[in-house]
Amino acid sequence: MSPIHCEAAGIFKNKIFEQCSLTLYNKHSTQHHLQHPNFHIHRFIKDHPIRKMALVRNNSSNGREPVLSPRSLTSPRGLTSPRPLSVQPTPEPVRPLANFPPSIWADRFISFSLDNSQLEAYANALEEPKAAVKSLITDTTIDANTKLKLIYSVHRLGLSYLYPDEIDAELNKLFEKIDLQYYEQVDLYTIAVQFQVFRHHGYKISSDVFKKFKDSTTGTFTDDVTKDVKGMLSLYESAHLRLHGEDILDEALAFTEAHLKKIVTTLEGDLARQVNQVLKRPFHTGMPMVEARLYFITHEEDFSSHESVVKLAKVHFNYLQLQQKEELRLVSQWWKDMQFQQSVPYIRDRVPEIYLWILGLYFEPYYSRARIIATKITLFLVVLDDTYDAYATIDEIRSITDAINRWEISAIDQLPEYIKPFYRILLNEYDDLEKEYSKDGRAFSVHASKQAFQEIARGYLEEAEWLHNGYVATFPEYMKNGLITSAYNVISKSALVGMGAIADEEALAWYETHPKILKASELISRLQDDVMTFQFERKRGQSATGVDAYIKEYNVSEEVAIKELMKMIENAWKDINEGCLKPTEVSVALLTPILNLARMIDVVYKFDDGFTFPGKTLKDYITLLFVSPPPSLEN
Numbered sequence: 001m002s003p004i005h006c007e008a009a010g011i012f013k014n015k016i017f018e019q020c021s022l023t024l025y026n027k028h029s030t031q032h033h034l035q036h037p038n039f040h041i042h043r044f045i046k047d048h049p050i051r052k053m054a055l056v057r058n059n060s061s062n063g064r065e066p067v068l069s070p071r072s073l074t075s076p077r078g079l080t081s082p083r084p085l086s087v088q089p090t091p092e093p094v095r096p097l098a099n100f101p102p103s104i105w106a107d108r109f110i111s112f113s114l115d116n117s118q119l120e121a122y123a124n125a126l127e128e129p130k131a132a133v134k135s136l137i138t139d140t141t142i143d144a145n146t147k148l149k150l151i152y153s154v155h156r157l158g159l160s161y162l163y164p165d166e167i168d169a170e171l172n173k174l175f176e177k178i179d180l181q182y183y184e185q186v187d188l189y190t191i192a193v194q195f196q197v198f199r200h201h202g203y204k205i206s207s208d209v210f211k212k213f214k215d216s217t218t219g220t221f222t223d224d225v226t227k228d229v230k231g232m233l234s235l236y237e238s239a240h241l242r243l244h245g246e247d248i249l250d251e252a253l254a255f256t257e258a259h260l261k262k263i264v265t266t267l268e269g270d271l272a273r274q275v276n277q278v279l280k281r282p283f284h285t286g287m288p289m290v291e292a293r294l295y296f297i298t299h300e301e302d303f304s305s306h307e308s309v310v311k312l313a314k315v316h317f318n319y320l321q322l323q324q325k326e327e328l329r330l331v332s333q334w335w336k337d338m339q340f341q342q343s344v345p346y347i348r349d350r351v352p353e354i355y356l357w358i359l360g361l362y363f364e365p366y367y368s369r370a371r372i373i374a375t376k377i378t379l380f381l382v383v384l385d386d387t388y389d390a391y392a393t394i395d396e397i398r399s400i401t402d403a404i405n406r407w408e409i410s411a412i413d414q415l416p417e418y419i420k421p422f423y424r425i426l427l428n429e430y431d432d433l434e435k436e437y438s439k440d441g442r443a444f445s446v447h448a449s450k451q452a453f454q455e456i457a458r459g460y461l462e463e464a465e466w467l468h469n470g471y472v473a474t475f476p477e478y479m480k481n482g483l484i485t486s487a488y489n490v491i492s493k494s495a496l497v498g499m500g501a502i503a504d505e506e507a508l509a510w511y512e513t514h515p516k517i518l519k520a521s522e523l524i525s526r527l528q529d530d531v532m533t534f535q536f537e538r539k540r541g542q543s544a545t546g547v548d549a550y551i552k553e554y555n556v557s558e559e560v561a562i563k564e565l566m567k568m569i570e571n572a573w574k575d576i577n578e579g580c581l582k583p584t585e586v587s588v589a590l591l592t593p594i595l596n597l598a599r600m601i602d603v604v605y606k607f608d609d610g611f612t613f614p615g616k617t618l619k620d621y622i623t624l625l626f627v628s629p630p631p632s633l634e635n
């Protein structure tokens with residue numbers, strides 16, 4: 001196994017590599033060859049979600065001939081004490097039917113081999129264009145409009161993290177000089193780009209700048225707006241940055257969306273591509289890494305006059321792809337070594353998809369270690385969630401939750417055989433993290449992640465108890481627990497572990513106050529997932545969902561419930577947008593992963609359950625980022 005060398009030269013020397021002491025191989029690779037139980041419930045009790053006892057022969061044991069379940073041949077404490085085969089096996093409990101689609105990637109990403117000299121070459125090649133773009137950003141001879149368009153493109157290409165201070169200094173200057181009179185004279189496109197660039201960076205430019213595009217008598221946007229496709233497109237993008245009370249942006253969103261949909265088939269070339277792209281997903285709700293690649297492809301005209309920007313973007317994409325493919329290889333190899341496929345074959349096997357999810361939080365090269373840690377912990381969550389929802393009996397769920405709360409290896413004895421390897425790996429991984437981060441006094445971040453993990457196990461248990469008792473929670477009760485089972489508290493805290501000095505104790509204390517922006521991201525996760533997964537889950541009696549809780553609480557139709565939940569999601573987005581405005585409660589570096597978590601929900605669940613069935617959006621994204629070649633450096 002070839003470690004990433006941490007000596008690469010160049011501008012990133014200190015930053016990129018300061019955290020790349022990747023854990024390359026887990027020494028605790030447990031050797032277990034558990035066979036999967038063969039007596040499962042194969043029939044779902046449709047009329048009621050309570051897990052009932054029944055013994056049904058399962059013929060779907062991964063294509064293998066049915067054999068006696070090793071679990072039915074173990075002692076009550078789970079310790080192997082084989083009995084003669086003639087002994088009647090104890091009936092296997094009823095289990096919800098999992099049958100999740102398998103991974104579409106298999107071992108594809110394991111075979112990648114990082115060429116360190118290539119990585120170094122890219123790091124070196126970044127230096128010159130990076131300096132040139134810096135000069136452009138700080139150039140005092142460039143007029144305000146050109147400067148703002150430049151900063152807009154730099155941001156959309158995923159490059160603004162390279163110039164946080166320079167960009168802030170420029171925007172500060174320009175924001176102070178904003179003259180609303182000026183906006184009276186300029187076109188919609190120019191205004192909308194400037195509006196976005198200020199809001200992207202936390203400056204609260206007023207949405208009144210769009211007032212002049214409304215007809216004062218009818219109160220609606222004018223016909224002229226519908227003739228300006230680029231202007232509409234940018235207004236549509238701007239509207240996603242709306243805050244509470246910005247009715248003009250609510251209207252702008254509905255208006256531009258309707259008109260863009262109407263005309264999209266009449267357009268050609270880049271403009272057609274841009275409109276199709278924005279209607280699918282606007283920049284603000286997209287995954288930054290993917291949005292950068294798409295912007296590069298479809299908006300070339302925005303930045304092609306700045307040669308250094310084009311060059312920087314190209315080398316940057318090439319550099320990042322190498323680094324990310326190596327990270328993906330690493331977590332894929334770890335997953336394989338840990339033999340999850342053997343011990344918990346009923347779960348959704350989704351390593352590239354979870355890595356993508358975490359890459360969505362932060363793509364900066366210096367968060368390499370952080371991504372690996374957060375990916376592993378999120379993969380633990382997938383095991384836990386699918387075990388609770390789609391495999392374990394209520395007694396097993398209670399026992400697993402108890403063991404996770406006890407968090408000591410001796411608790412393993414109480415667990416069903418199939419989950420023991422997971423429990424061991426979970427404790428070992430956290431142990432390793434604790435040792436690693438104790439050295440620089442950052443073990444507190446590992447503890448916070450662990451506590452959040454214990455909390456979500458309790459949250460999942462609560463859902464299971466409701467289901468077991470045939471109880472549908474009241475909506476407030478559901479939401480209280482739902483913010484926990486959204487998984488975004490545990491993921492965002494786990495994301496802090498590898499982030500380094502900025503994720504200090506003060507940052508964690510802020511997290512512990514359960515700030516509005518975090519709550520909003522959790523709500524979006526919980527409800528958007530529920531809206532897109534409840535039918536599938538209901539069919540299998542798998543989960544308590546917000547849709548069912550809402551229907552029961554307010555005695556409304558499913559359609560109305562979904563509409564109301566979508567409104568709550570819309571409002572939560574406004575909370576997030578407000579939370580990102582200056583003065584922010586904590587640094588932007590800490591806020592961005594929370595915003596990005598909400599974005600990833602949009603990516604995964606906007607059109608369907610993209611996680612359980614990852615063959616559309618996630619497959620396209622994974623292909624774009626880790627399979628297709630990045631932009632060529634040749635031309």
Ligand SMILES: CC(C)=CCC/C(C)=C/CC/C(C)=C/COP(=O)(O)OP(=O)(O)O
Pocket residue numbers: 357378381382385389485486487488491525526529530533543611
């Ligand atoms: C809830 C949510 C969207 C979490 C996103 C964060 C995340 C990657 C968690 C890991 C577990 C997971 C993939 C849950 C989504 O599936 P599911 O629909 O089975 O989750 P559920 O059982 O909580 O409904």
Ligand SMILES: [Mg+2]
Pocket residue numbers: 385386389543
């Ligand atoms: Mg689930």
Ligand SMILES: [Mg+2]
Pocket residue numbers: 385388389460485543
């Ligand atoms: Mg669940």
Ligand SMILES: [Mg+2]
Pocket residue numbers: 529530533534537543
């Ligand atoms: Mg769900």
